[in-house]
Amino acid sequence: MKKSIGFLFFVLLHFFSLAQNTIGLPQVKNFNSNDFHAGFQTWDIKQDKHGRMYFANNEGLITYDGSYWRLYPQPNKTILRSIAIDGDRIYAGGQDEIGYYSPNEFGILQYTSLKNLIPKPYGNFTDIWEIELYNKSVFFRSHDMIFEFNNDAIKVYNATSGWLYMKLAGNKLIAQDKTQGIFQFINNGWQPLISQISIPDFEITGIVDLNNDSLLISTLLNGLYILSNGKLIKKNISSNDIFSKTHIYSFEKINNSEYVAGTTSEGCVVINTNGQIVQQIARPEGLQNNNVLCVFLDRDKNLWAGLDNGISFI
Secondary structure: OHHHHHHHHHHHHHHHHHHHOOOOOOOOEEEOHHHHOOOOOEEEEEEOOOOOEEEEEOOEEEEEOOOOEEEEOOOOOOOEEEEEEEOOEEEEEEEOOEEEEEEOOOOOEEEEEOHHHOOHHHOOOOEOOEEEEEOOEEEEEOOOEEEEEEOOEEEEEEOOOOEEEEEEEOOEEEEEEOOOEEEEEEOOEEEEEEOOOOOOOOOEEEEEEOOOOOEEEEEOOOOEEEEEOOEEEEOOOOOHHHHOOOOEEEEEEOOOOEEEEEEOOOOEEEEEOOOOEEEEEOHHHOOOOOOEEEEEEOOOOOEEEEEOOEEEEO
C-alpha cells in the first residue's frame, strides 16, 4: 500500500507543483463504479492517520488503501452522505441513521449505530449531510435537527425552518438556519452571528477560515462572500463570471493563497485570494465528470473529487 500510493504521490507532486504556476496540467486518475464496486455518486471524502482513504457513497462506506477497494453498506442499506474520522472511529451519517465504523480484532470494520441514543421524539430524520468533530463532541446535521454526541448521550438542536449547512472553520463551528441566519456554537448552544439574511436564495455550501477572524463563504447560487464583524460582504471577483453560470457545491482551502470550488457543471475551479482563476480541472483536463459533489485535499496535498459519476484523484 505504501509503495503504490507513495509512488503515485511522487509522480503527481511534479504535476501539482506545475499547476500552482498554471504551467502544464495535473495528472488525473479516474475511478468509476467498476473499480470501487459501489454506487455512482460520492458525497464526502476523508483520510485517516495511516493514509487510507474513505468515501461516503450511495451504497455505503468505501475504503481504499492504494491497492484495494472495499465496501461497507449502511445497516439500513441507504445512501451514506457524510463521514468524519476520530482515531479508529469513522463516524457515518446516512438516511435516518447515525453511527460509526470501527475495526474488530481482525481489522474488519464493523458498524455501531447511535440512533438508540437519540431522544424518542426526534428518532426519525432525513439525510445527515455533514459531520464535524468539535470540543470532544461529534455533531451530525440533518435538515431538521443537529445532533451532538458526547459521553454516550445525544443532545438535539432543532431548527426554526431547517438547518441548511454546518462546517468547522478554524476553531469555529458554524451553521445556517434557512430563515434565522448564521449561527456559531458557543457555550453549549447556537448563538446568532447574522440574523435573517436578506439576500435571496442565500445557501452556504462552504466555509473556510481566513486567519483574521473572518470567514470566506461559498454559496450555491450567489458566489463568494466574506463574513467579518457580523457583516456579509459580497466578494467582487473575476471568477464570479464562471460561478454565475454554474453552482458551487463544495469549497475547500488548498493553502494560504488558493482555494478550490467543486461546481455542478464546470468541474474543479482553483482560485487565489483575489478571486482570479488559477486553474480549471474539468473534462478537457481529464476529469471524468464535471458535476463535483465534494472535494478533499489529502495530507500530501493531492486533490480528490467525489463526482456525480465516479471518483477522481488529481
